[in-house]
Amino acid sequence: MSRYFASRAVEIVVVLALMSLVVYLLIGLMPGDPIDMMISGDSKMTSEDAARLRALYELDKPLLQRYLAWAWQALQGNFGYSRSLSQPVLEVLWPRLINTLILEGVAFAVAIAIALPLGMWAAARPRSNVDYLINLVCFGGFSLPIFWLGLLLIALFAVTLGWLPAGGMADTSASFGERLRYLALPVMTLTIAQLGAYTRFMRGAMIEVLRQDFIRTAQAKGLGEWAVLSRHAFRNALVPVLTILALHFGALFSGALITETVFAWPGMGNAIYHAILDNDYNLALMGLLLATLATIVGNVLADLAYVWADPRVTLT
Amino acid sequence: MSDAAAAHPRLLVWRRFRRHQLAWGSAIFLAILLALSLAAPLIADLRGIDPLKTELLNRFQPPSAAHWLGTDDLGRDLFQRLLDGGRVSMLVGIAGAVLSAILGALIGVLAGYLGGRFDAFLMRFTDGVIALPLLPLLIVLAALDPAKLGIPQSIAESETFSLYRIVAIIALTGWTTAARLVRAETLSLKQRDYVRAARALGAGPPRIMFRHILPNAAGSLVVATSMSAGGLILLESTLSFLNLGIQPPAASWGNMLTRAQDLLQDAPMQAVWPGLLIFATVIACNFLGDGLQDALDPRSERQ
Numbered sequence: 001m002s003r004y005f006a007s008r009a010v011e012i013v014v015v016l017a018l019m020s021l022v023v024y025l026l027i028g029l030m031p032g033d034p035i036d037m038m039i040s041g042d043s044k045m046t047s048e049d050a051a052r053l054r055a056l057y058e059l060d061k062p063l064l065q066r067y068l069a070w071a072w073q074a075l076q077g078n079f080g081y082s083r084s085l086s087q088p089v090l091e092v093l094w095p096r097l098i099n100t101l102i103l104e105g106v107a108f109a110v111a112i113a114i115a116l117p118l119g120m121w122a123a124a125r126p127r128s129n130v131d132y133l134i135n136l137v138c139f140g141g142f143s144l145p146i147f148w149l150g151l152l153l154i155a156l157f158a159v160t161l162g163w164l165p166a167g168g169m170a171d172t173s174a175s176f177g178e179r180l181r182y183l184a185l186p187v188m189t190l191t192i193a194q195l196g197a198y199t200r201f202m203r204g205a206m207i208e209v210l211r212q213d214f215i216r217t218a219q220a221k222g223l224g225e226w227a228v229l230s231r232h233a234f235r236n237a238l239v240p241v242l243t244i245l246a247l248h249f250g251a252l253f254s255g256a257l258i259t260e261t262v263f264a265w266p267g268m269g270n271a272i273y274h275a276i277l278d279n280d281y282n283l284a285l286m287g288l289l290l291a292t293l294a295t296i297v298g299n300v301l302a303d304l305a306y307v308w309a310d311p312r313v314t315l316t
Numbered sequence: 317m318s319d320a321a322a323a324h325p326r327l328l329v330w331r332r333f334r335r336h337q338l339a340w341g342s343a344i345f346l347a348i349l350l351a352l353s354l355a356a357p358l359i360a361d362l363r364g365i366d367p368l369k370t371e372l373l374n375r376f377q378p379p380s381a382a383h384w385l386g387t388d389d390l391g392r393d394l395f396q397r398l399l400d401g402g403r404v405s406m407l408v409g410i411a412g413a414v415l416s417a418i419l420g421a422l423i424g425v426l427a428g429y430l431g432g433r434f435d436a437f438l439m440r441f442t443d444g445v446i447a448l449p450l451l452p453l454l455i456v457l458a459a460l461d462p463a464k465l466g467i468p469q470s471i472a473e474s475e476t477f478s479l480y481r482i483v484a485i486i487a488l489t490g491w492t493t494a495a496r497l498v499r500a501e502t503l504s505l506k507q508r509d510y511v512r513a514a515r516a517l518g519a520g521p522p523r524i525m526f527r528h529i530l531p532n533a534a535g536s537l538v539v540a541t542s543m544s545a546g547g548l549i550l551l552e553s554t555l556s557f558l559n560l561g562i563q564p565p566a567a568s569w570g571n572m573l574t575r576a577q578d579l580l581q582d583a584p585m586q587a588v589w590p591g592l593l594i595f596a597t598v599i600a601c602n603f604l605g606d607g608l609q610d611a612l613d614p615r616s617e618r619q
């Protein structure tokens with residue numbers, strides 16, 4: 001177990017270091033630099049001023065050298081300021097990370113709660129009308145453009161019916177119910193977007209398990225269909241499903257980014273998107289790194305769940 | 317000798333595919349949509365409509381004989397915009413899928429055939445790419461400055477540049493599925509007797525990989541391509557919706573929805589049509605891939 005955590009920790013450090021290098025270099029290739037912004041904000045600035053400022057901020061140094069300087073500062077816990085919000089980036093990103101985790105967590109839980117039974121049901125009756133219908137719904141689910149689904153839900157629930165707010169987030173002083181109302185449409189969007197894939201994963205895994213001998217044994221000793229499905233097949237099917245779900249956390253974050261943008265949900269994805277558009281380099285870089293870190297931590301949690309689901313597996 | 321026993325394997329695949337009604341219907345739907353979009357300039361000429369001409373006094377017109385689906389927020393003919401957008405969206409999806417299939421096939425066959433450290437590294441790398449939160453990275457790629465990449469200004473400012481850029485970005489994400497599939501096929505194919513025979517006859521690795529292994533992995537590659545085309549069309553529409561893909565005035569189904577959020581009150585149908593077409597095209601690609609998979613590998617999913 002400790003060896004597992006040690007190797008995962010090394011992996012996290014390597015991935016984050018590589019990711020920061022790649023993103024830093026890419027950001028260097030984005031249009032403009034901080035001095036260009038200053039020039040556009042100050043009409044009196046001369047080209048000598050600009051050159052002096054570039055030298056002062058070491059923007060005239062090679063990109064790699066600037067990355068190493070950034071990394072040295074980052075290792076000391078100094079991640080820089082957000083240009084557009086004039087705040088330390090971690091202060092900006094921290095509450096947003098929590099908002100994203102709320103959105104992702106609730107949507108993931110709801111999607112799992114619907115997808116696992118649905119997948120089990122379809123697998124128990126392969127090639128039946130029920131299976132056919134569930135498959136059709138799944139294909140529909142992962143063929144929907146998420147942003148369009150969000151727009152349709154806004155048109156229906158916010159514009160036409162007026163039941164739910166079209167976007168934003170209730171502030172912390174609002175009641176629990178009010179905050180749920182703001183959460184409802186984004187969660188609905190992200191859930192529907194994930195549902196099809198999760199159901200197909202579960203159905204595929206269940207069909208594999210139901211072919212095995214121990215299922216026939218369970219049936220032969222007279223167990224009812226429900227007992228076989230829920231007690232014998234479900235837990236065994238969960239093992240491969242957890243693996244695929246863990247690989248899917250990155251896609252979940254991508255879905256959350258679109259959902260947050262459509263609903264103006266103040267989360268990480270929204271922050272990263274606007275940081276990139278506004279040339280807010282520090283914010284974009286740290287946002288991407290935090291999103292990557294959150295995804296890898298999600299993978300580790302899935303590994304732990306894997307051990308819980310299959311006692312034969314030990315983490316090495 | 318019965319007819320079925322004499323049938324060529326390819327004919328059997330065809331017959332199984334024809335039986336898969338959803339896939340067959342999807343193929344017809346996609347063919348019609350693609351033909352209509354490719355013929356869009358011709359249709360515009362026949363109807364006497366300039367799809368790029370804006371007429372602010374004529375905006376938000378309801379459907380009429382002159383404008384079959386009405387006009388958009390700038391007074392352009394919505395039906396014609398949808399066809400133009402369809403041409404871009406579908407061609408970008410197809411080009412991206414083909415490019416990622418080629419890239420993935422190359423990586424997959426090299427990893428599977430050469431094996432060892434190279435294989436381990438490549439597979440670890442594809443694992444990593446799959447697990448990362450890709451969309452924000454793609455947004456960074458789409459926002460890069462072409463001048464700093466050393467692309468001449470004349471190309472960077474041409475209308476087709478955003479088209480090439482989005483195809484390249486899409487291909488970068490799409491190759492992982494094809495790479496895994498081809499690697500798995502290669503691992504099993506390279507043990508076959510006919511490959512050993514080729515090797516005994518003195519065929520070198522390139523010849524074995526490209527003449528003997530890849531053609532036999534073509535079936536699953538076709539399935540992977542048609543499956544990924546749907547996902548890639550979705551990706552293009554998302555990036556274009558976020559203003560980072562196809563740049564206006566060129567239309568794509570995604571960028572037609574960029575302003576749809578503001579239009580929900582005034583012209584809800586303008587927000588419905590492009591999305592509906594994306595949805596229908598993507599689901600048709602997925603059905604097609606599913607049907608091809610069943611036709612090529614009848615044992616899959618059968619109990």
